[in-house]
Amino acid sequence: MNKPLGVTVIRHIVDSQRLHPEATGDLSGLLNELVVAGKTISAEVNMAGLADILGMSGKTNIQGEKVQKLDEFANNTIKKRMARCGYLCVMTSEEEDDVIPVADGYEGKYTLAFDPLDGSTNIDVNVNIGTIFSVHRRRTPGGQGSKEDMLQRGRDQVAAGYILYGSSTMLVFTTGDGVQGFTLDPSVGEFYLSHPDIRTPERSKYLSINEGNRNYWPENVRGFVDLLKEKDQEKGRPYSCRYIGSLVADFHRNLISGGIFIYPRDSKNPKKPYGKLRLLYEAAPLAMLIEQAGGRAITDDGINILDIEPTDLHQRVPLIIGSKLDVDEAEGFLR
């Protein structure tokens, strides 16, 4: 559906709901609550650099309130708002070891996995950071949800998205009918449709990988990365390297411009045999988004991210994600 630019998120959500007469409006309500949480986090992120100047030094601000670290603030903001939204039965967060219950009496039919502020190591150097979220339908019949409700394949997500806090704050999400991008107008506190029906170029322009880990990658991964660096006029190679060290920012640039992001398993840390990135609230939601935008997401042994059956809330997976033709080539090379 060709939408005029400037449509607000809530207008888009309500219009999309009209396309699904069977919809109860619960998913729309859930997404709207997430949007409110995102606006709250955005305001705090944008103030972070001024914390000291505005007298919010140390642990308390000038009002005597406890100044939370931004990722702690983001986590608490989402937890508190979503626990009483009435649409969720259980949550899991990158910041919490176990599942997070919702408020008694507010149990709903969805689950939420989220990374409240991915890339938080970049906060102090003013580099883009982001919130990533993933929504499934519950599996258990009612009441408080459980880990069983959280451990579901990415293929079964009903919604996925992220909020990118950067030069402007953007919300990018999908409910299975394509990928929509919205930009926040902070003067009115509204997200406006700015990137309707995002399609990612089928061939990359950028290669995103942390070359500092090269000596720890599997041999076949080194071979594939070397292939991407060889001159190939037809494929536009070698690609430019772009790696911010903030997954959401690297993903977003590649989604819009075309790129391949690779975080493979590495032998650097035996406790993290499958690399660094998490399945439930990083790889799986981004994999749904990229597939909805015409791209692909696999592990470094060619398994589709969306088909992985999770066994742990915080399990890590190697991730190769981006433009379809390059990920197809990676799949053939690495299998």
Ligand code: P6P
């Ligand atoms: P490395 C940020 O800490 C993060 O989790 C992702 O946002 C980012 O893609 C990755 O780690 C960067 O990891 O090992 O390259 O610094």
